[in-house]
Amino acid sequence: MKKLLTLVCVLGGSFGSLTSATVKAEQLDDASLRIAARQQAMTFGKQLKQTVQQGMKAGGPTAAIHLCNTQAPAIAAANSQGDWTVGRTSLQLRNPANAPDAWELATLKSFDQRLAAGEPPAALEASMLENGEYRYMKAIPTGALCLNCHGSALAEPVKTRLSELYPADQAVGYQVGQLRGAFTLRKTLAD
Numbered sequence: 248m249k250k251l252l253t254l255v256c257v258l259g260g261s262f263g264s265l266t267s268a269t270v271k272a273e274q275l276d277d278a279s280l281r282i283a284a285r286q287q288a289m290t291f292g293k294q295l296k297q298t299v300q301q302g303m304k305a306g307g308p309t310a311a312i313h314l315c316n317t318q319a320p321a322i323a324a325a326n327s328q329g330d331w332t333v334g335r336t337s338l339q340l341r342n343p344a345n346a347p348d349a350w351e352l353a354t355l356k357s358f359d360q361r362l363a364a365g366e367p368p369a370a371l372e373a374s375m376l377e378n379g380e381y382r383y384m385k386a387i388p389t390g391a392l393c394l395n396c397h398g399s400a401l402a403e404p405v406k407t408r409l410s411e412l413y414p415a416d417q418a419v420g421y422q423v424g425q426l427r428g429a430f431t432l433r434k435t436l437a438d
């Protein structure tokens with residue numbers, strides 16, 4: 248797009264209508280991709296939440312940690328078999344495999360800034376199209392349930408189990424309403 252705009256600047260106004268048509272097509276595309284991405288993120292999030300809730304019900308947070316440990320990556324993998332790749336990332340990681348790349352890092356920081364500026368957590372999403380790939384992120388707010396394993400007053404067995412599984416765990420000390428991280432999705436677009 249930048250290239251096209253530069254071309255228009257160099258050649259004058261004759262490509263004006265072409266430019267606006269291209270912009271429109273891109274926006275439409277982005278809008279429909281965003282709807283699909285939201286749907287994917289919601290399904291993934293729902294499955295994760297149900298898994299944690301089932302685990303908590305069955306055996307409390309210590310048992311649920313086991314489920315998160317094994318099932319969170321498995322659920323992400325199961326949801327990544329079609330066109331989309333789904334995952335989660337954060338500025339304070341529990342699982343180092345969820346580390347953000349440059350765009351994810353910048354987006355996570357911008358989500359925190361937007362939250363601080365008063366945007367509701369549900370509105371915190373971002374997307375981009377680059378190198379034939381669509382990328383989407385959506386913020387994950389911290390709820391009361393999350394504090395069992397991400398809060399600042401963890402039960403002793405929870406603390407112990409977490410430090411066994413994640414010796415470099417940074418994902419504690421959260422309060423309700425803070426952003427715990429974000430869903431991060433990718434889709435390769437056909438040429």
Ligand code: HEC
Binds near residue numbers: 310311312339429
């Ligand atoms: C029973 C303990 C437990 C509860 C409750 C829990 N989590 Fe986690 N969380 C974990 C574990 C264990 C991992 C690492 C799993 C993995 O490999 O993704 C994790 C990872 C994450 C990640 C991935 C980023 C990272 O740090 O690796 C996010 C985001 C996250 N949790 C958000 C939440 C939210 C939001 C809630 C509340 C709705 C929640 N968690 C509730 C244990 C828990």
